[in-house]
Amino acid sequence: MAERLEELESRTRFDPAEVEPPIAERWLASGLFHPQPEGSAQENYSIAIPPPNVTGSLHMGHALNGSIQDVLIRYQRMSGRRTKWILGTDHAGIATQAQVEKALRAEGSSRQQLGREEFVRRVWEWREHYGHTIVEQFKRLGASCDYEEERFTLDEDYHRAVLEVFVALYEQGCIYRDRYIVNWDPGTRSAISDLEVEEREETDTLYSIRYDLEGGGSMTIATVRPETLLADTAVAVNPQDERYADLVGRTAVLPLVGRHLPVIADEYVKRDFGTGQLKVTPAHDPNDFEIGRRHELDQVSVIGEDGRMTAEAGERFAGLTVAAAREAVVAALQQEGRIVASEPYRHSVPYSHRSGQRIEPLISLQWFMRMDELAGPAIEAVRSGAVRIVPDNHRRVYLDWMENIRPWCISRQLWWGHRLPVYYCEVCEHTHVAARAPERCTACGGPVRQEEDVLDTWFSSALWPFATLGWPAQTAELEAFYPTKVLSTARDILFLWVARMIMMGLRFTGEVPFAEVYIHSVIQAPDGRRMSKSLGTGIDPVDEIERHGADAVRFGLLAMSSSQDVRYSAEKVQQGQALANKLFNATRFALLRIATLGDVELDTLQPAPRPTAVEDRWILSRLQRVKAQTAERIESYDFSHAALGLYDFVYGELCDWYLELVKPRLASDPEGGDVGVGGGRAAGTGAAGEREALAATLLYLLRETVALAHPMIPFVTEELWSYLEDSGTLLAGSAYPRPAAELIDAEAEAEVERAIEAVTLIRGWRDSAGARPGKFVVARLEADGYGAMAEAVARLARLELRASGGEPGAEEPVPGAEEPALATVVIPGGVLEVLGGEGLDLAAAEQRRAAVRTKLESEIERVQGKLANSGFVERAPAAVVAGEREKLARLRGELAAL
């Protein structure tokens, strides 16, 4: 220990870069993060991490969520629970495939050139190469995940779980294949789900186009997509619309094409919108598709999967891009004089979240999943509270979405992902759905080929909490850690992921996958914009860790977090860094002082609360309250207050006051130095037993504080623990401090708090009077309730105290006891009478006094007014009225004393 203390003495500040890596290593080597699968999920505590994209890197959202989950996990682990933080990554179909394709392009190749098998091999290779970055980054953050059991959504076992679910849902009739209108993303050349579509406001031109009717007359149709006219197969009006009642049943002629279109009546058409006449394009508009199904209209597809016009669009337009086709169609219509009007039109346009390209609704043969049947129990789970969403204003959003849930397009035209376990007969087209490929067609014995499509990534993610634990096998892991306790995430994937996990969990395990969903803040850039690489607004958490330390980043993020979105605050991270440094130095100070006390043996000293002075009882009492408060805040997901409350305790009580109060008692020279001028309890005096008690108390305080802070700032606290606890045990595996009721001491709290207030007031006065910081002011304390604290007040406020005139025990006649006061400072319980001091500017002090008087007077007036109001006195609760009366008396006393 001795050498370690020597080494500690030279470290005047906490250096995260030096300390963090070895600590992270000790944690990993300890096995603490890798629990044995024992006990029941009920008694254990588990969290399944939202799996980051396998080739991604840590962004602020990960860092925040990682900090949050780690606080919970560490807190629970220290509370004695068997904890497991399930770790893993997501294969992230589109994102990963896009990355590899980009790399291929750079080397002049393409996935088509490679072929499917080779391409998939290349992606695996890519994953080997880049797939560990983010996990390593989680380690740097200090996240105590179970790194020994890292999962991947394309692992063999995981794949088996996916197949099992797919086959079961198919057999249960929930999964089906359909030619349906989908959101086609020309960028990724794949269908995407509704949730991956984002609407953007845009200004287009709304054209009014004249369609002639057979047998005379015409209709005028408005559209922002004239190019889709080529695929019109009907014209519709509202059945209630008398204006057009006689048109229904007639035939319109499609301009440019000449196709005959029935005029139909459908409720969908709004009478008051535009002309009340609508062109119907079943193949390229979701609404029209529905109309088409209702009226059994033809489907003509003029836009292909490549985003270009097809042959069906006719020779003039085939091969054109959609944009070019629009121009060409408009030009052609203009030539025929069919454009009756055109005006700018603002509307929302669908874009792909994935590729950023404009969505092209078109009809495609895809796999879908019917959701209504699965949604029912998932709705009930949230309604009944089996799954609790925190904060609960997201509850309604979840329920609204679930109650209006629509089929989910689950097939993707990609190569990277779970290929559908669907096999078509090459001969008779018979469809087989099975986890294992059939040798031959069961109907005709012909050869079979597997479906080319893969599943939407979210399909596999939906199984995350149980597929990671070995399901469908009934593993010990599943028994011990499923259901998990809480799912922590930002709200943007509430539908995409959370809702689907609840549905799948209930369906396949019969249990909710987690008891609580905690929705955390989204961290925005400091200017309020979204943090994003493309905008250049991103802040890299790893950079921040390198600059300020992982503890600082964690503390900062926790302190920022809230129930709403917040801007990134570099100051909060600084604050965290300051806290780490402060704790480090406080511990360093205490240990080095104790070591020099001489008669205290640090190596054998047992940390224990052994108060011998009121400040001891005060800080011990305060510590108990902070313990209770911190635990309560962590358990209620109130991380910012947990972090900031701890900061306040460490700074505002432990360091600023307690350590200052106790310094004289820690002086190595029992005769005392120049500290503590007034009073009988000179520095360093006291029996050896008292010094030992103080040392024991200090050790106890520091150990408890450091342990209390550990879930939030694990590195610095673990480092300090190695000095405070020499058995070599890890703090990460030690017990979380619990409040000891017998140490709560309201009286001591009141006594010390009034002393603190007095010191602050006197310092303020000193400053206003220009008293030099180093010089003593001669004064007389004429106030009640200070007792043993009087001398501490004197020392901390730099006073040379003269005996009070009224003090019975004072040696009579004390010189100066009758000395007239030059000034008075109002403090709790009375006043301080200033008798003299070097270079005091009494005029300035007088100004301050006047200001205080004015403030007191106005406040007294306010309170008097309140108490004179009969309504207040009669109606307000008695305690409040009494409080005001007390306040008035106190203020009057202060004013009189001035």
Next chain:
RNA sequence: GGGCGCGUAGCUCAGUUGGCUAGAGCACCUCGUUUACACCGAGGGGGUCGCCCGUUCGAGUCGGGCCGUGCCCACCA
């Protein structure tokens, strides 16, 4: 069009069930080589709590309206 938020010191944010002489961190100003920490310490200035009505003895806190702002959901050509 619906839903959910937000608007409190220069900045970022706290303010539980209405009782506040409205707080914190940062920034700013003054002072300080008091041997834990200058990533420090002490002190200080700074707010019509977006606006207007209302409820109440009392409103930053509750209700209504307005203005500003952000996000989510939604099939009006």
